[in-house]
Amino acid sequence: MVALGTPCPAFDLADPRGFRMSRDDARGRPLLVLFLCNHCPFVKHVRAEVAAIAREWIPRGVAVAAISSNDPASYPDDSPALMAAEACDAGYCFPYLFDDSQSVARAFDAQCTPDCFLYDASHRLVYRGQIDDSRPKSGIPVTGADLRAALEAVVAKRTPLAEQKPSIGCSIKWRTT
Numbered sequence: 001m002v003a004l005g006t007p008c009p010a011f012d013l014a015d016p017r018g019f020r021m022s023r024d025d026a027r028g029r030p031l032l033v034l035f036l037c038n039h040c041p042f043v044k045h046v047r048a049e050v051a052a053i054a055r056e057w058i059p060r061g062v063a064v065a066a067i068s069s070n071d072p073a074s075y076p077d078d079s080p081a082l083m084a085a086e087a088c089d090a091g092y093c094f095p096y097l098f099d100d101s102q103s104v105a106r107a108f109d110a111q112c113t114p115d116c117f118l119y120d121a122s123h124r125l126v127y128r129g130q131i132d133d134s135r136p137k138s139g140i141p142v143t144g145a146d147l148r149a150a151l152e153a154v155v156a157k158r159t160p161l162a163e164q165k166p167s168i169g170c171s172i173k174w175r176t177t
Contacts, residue, residue, distance in 0.1 A: 001108050001128055001166055008033070008123040009107035011068065013097035016080040017087060021095040024051050025061030028121055030154045032147075034066040035105060035115040035172065036096070038086045039077040042169035043113050045136045049144045050114070051091040053131075057151050064094040069105035070113075070173040078173070105172055112169040118160070126154050129164040 008031060012022035023031065034050060036043050043050075056066045070078040073100045087096040099105055108117055118127035127150035134140040150160040 001164075002117070002125060004128075004162070006125045007092065008117075008119045008125065009104065009109070011067070011097075011099075011104045011106060013095075013099055015087070015097050016084040016096040017096070019095040019097075021065050021097060023123065026065075026123070030062045030121055030122060031119040031149075032057070032062055032064045032151070033108065033117045033119070034064070035069060035108070035110040035113050035117075036066045037068045037070045037075070037078045037113045037170070037173075038082055039070075039075060039111045039162055040170035041136045045134065046114060046131050046142050046144075048088045049131065049142045051093070053144050053147060053151070054092065054094050057155075058093065062151060066092065066094060066096045067099050067110075068096065068113075069099035069102045069106055069110065071102070072177045073175075075173050100148045102172075102174060110172060112167050112171050114169050115167040116147055118147070118154060120154050120157075126150065127160045127164060128166075133165075135168065136153050 072079040132145045134142040153160040
């Protein structure tokens with residue numbers, strides 16, 4: 001896992017719905033970066049909670065961006081056109097950015113979907129890990145508890161817990177050529 005305190009990597013990506021976002025668009029505000037994709041059952045399991053978290057925390061000053069870095073040639077369900085449809089269907093009120101070169105995922109050292117990276121207002125990493133303990137077919141309700149606790153701490157200018165559980169999900173689908 002990336003070390004806490006690591007600066008947020010630079011990014012400037014487009015959303016298939018016409019948005020564009022860079023790290024600098026969130027200057028002076030906490031920034032939540034989520035690596036998601038359309039086809040992953042782990043993302044499908046939490047997508048409603050991700051949308052709810054964003055609706056709750058954006059008005060509280062947190063910038064939110066999701067990034068899909070999967071190779072759409074190998075995984076057509078993760079194509080930009082279908083990303084736009086997924087963002088609308090899921091109720092995402094934040095940019096769902098496409099990392100065509102996969103360089104942003106590499107810069108973040110993102111490993112899977114979903115993968116969460118929360119930065120404080122100085123854009124230093126304060127949380128990297130799971131949304132909560134729920135998994136598909138686990139019977140555990142999706143609450144967003146881990147991510148919500150980290151957001152609560154960062155907005156209150158407190159340090160989130162040092163013990164953080166890594167994300168679990170589908171690996172990012174890297175290009176092989």
